[in-house]
Amino acid sequence: MLLARFVAKWNRLNALVPQARLWHNTGMRQKFSVLLALCLSILLFSLSDARADFYNVGFRTLGQWDPENGLRLDVNIWYPSVRPARDIQYGPWEISAARGGKPVDGRFPLILLSHDTAGSRFSYHDTAAWLAACGFVVAAPTHPGDNMNNMDQLLTWEQLENRVRELSGLIAFLLSDAETEPSIDHERIGALGFGAGGTAVLLLGGALPDCEGWKDYCAQAGKHDMYCNIWAQNRMDGLCRSLPLTRSPADTRVKAVAAVAPGFGMLFGRDSFRWFYPPLLLVAAAGDSLNKVALHARKIYECTGKKARWLVLDKADAGALMAPCPPAMAEELPELCRSVSEEDRKAIHKSMFAALSDFFLHYLGSGKNLPHIPAPPDLSPPLPPKQEPAPAPPEKRKR
Structure with missing residues (x-):
């Protein structure tokens, strides 16, 4: 870049000096x-x-209050800025960006970034900064009830349903915010998710879950799979009681979807992508022991009819996809923060960054490849047939 x-x-310099071709001063030319x-x-x-910085990276934080549920959604925003980056300290995290930096003039595509269950709005800050440098506004919320500090919703339908609702609500919030709205192109919006976030953005794009694959999942995965202990099975059984859906979770404002190491592969079949219209990038983490590639990312890829873009990141697991942990977190969570060497992490991120920027620039970089997203299907259950009133008994004749 x-x-x-x-x-x-x-x-541009040559255009300003067209006489350059006519120079006769050989010494000057040399x-x-x-x-x-x-x-x-x-x-x-x-x-x-x-770094491949076409733009400097700006950074700011927002808080969105949800009065309906009494929850606060904390959001990080990365965006193209005219100011150079500086090191910023947020708790244990240190990021490089221009805090509150003046945005570059113009409107840019928006990407919603949904973290994995063990993450937060800071967990993928290097990925967000890379995309901002490539010309995107990136919004990363911390999902209440499904983050590194609170996993109350783990393996429940609320875990996925709330994520989708929060991402959709975030679009409306950003497009009404006086500071972010001028930088966002309303027609060019994408979604990027990791782990459970990858599953959520599939739903946001129009995928419809069912539980046909759950029936024999543990027979394939084995009793040590994270979905297959007694506690997890009970939760998954409860999730399945919420399906099938009577309303599509699709948000037609989302024009491109990237899911990295998505989970809940057992919730998707071929019919699940019947009404999925955005272009899709699926990235598998070859070393992911929680969401095994064959049963999750690859299964989803097969369910799309192999129509999605497909990439496998060698040696990658869930921890390797995150930004490098700050020292305090690395000491507390070594199994997450030090699951791969720093050399391997850099190689993994280099491949992932290239795939993400190429995908989103292709479909959201201009109006040229912007897909048309039809309205989601009507999943309302059919009304029971109207019963005709029983005919009145014949009147008895009087003699």
Whole structure:
């Protein structure tokens, strides 16, 4: 991207000086060629260590109050900014961004980022910053009742239903906020989720869950699978009592969906994607022992008819997808924070970043490939047939 910026500036310079082609001063041309070669050498030398920042990254936080449920939704916003980044300390997390930095003029695509159950709005801050640098506004909430500090909703229908409702509500909130709305293109909105967040964004895109696959899931997965202990099975049985749905969870404002290491693969069959219209990127974490690839990400890929983009991240597990943990968290949660080496984490993130930016830029980067999303289906159960009143008995004849 830095090279592209340099070439663009060089072309603009040539446009401003059309007489350059007519230069007859050989010495001047030679000096300019040497200067150009030097600039290119410095640029190319720095590319190996430079981030692909086309834009500086701005950062701010928002709080959304849900009076209906009495819950507060805390949201991090990353966006293209004119101000350079600085190190910012938020609790144990240290991120690099321009806090409250002035946004770049113009409207950019919005990406909703839904964290995994063991995460928070900070857990994928490097992924959010990368996408903001590529020209997106990224909004990452902490999901109440399903985060690293509170897992009360784990393996319940509320876990997924609330996430979908919070993401949909967040769109309306951001589009009504005086500071964020001017930076967002209302027509170019996408969703990115990790783990349970990946499942939620599939529902947001129009996937319909059922429980046909749950019947024999544990026979395939084994008793040590996280869904198959007695406590988990009871919760999953309760989840299944909420299905099938009578209303589609789809939000037609969402035009592209990326699910990374999604869970709940047993809730999806071929009919689940019958009314799923956004383009889809599925990313599998090859080392994920919680949501095993064959039973979750790959199963979902098969259910889409292999129509989604597909990527497998070698050596990756749930922890490797997160940003590097701050030291205090790494000491407290080594199994999550140190599940892979730093070298492997960098390689995993490099592949993941490239796939995400390529996917979202292709479908949301302009109006060229923007899909049309039809209205969701009507899932209302049919009304029982109207019963005709019984005919009146014939009147007895009087004699």
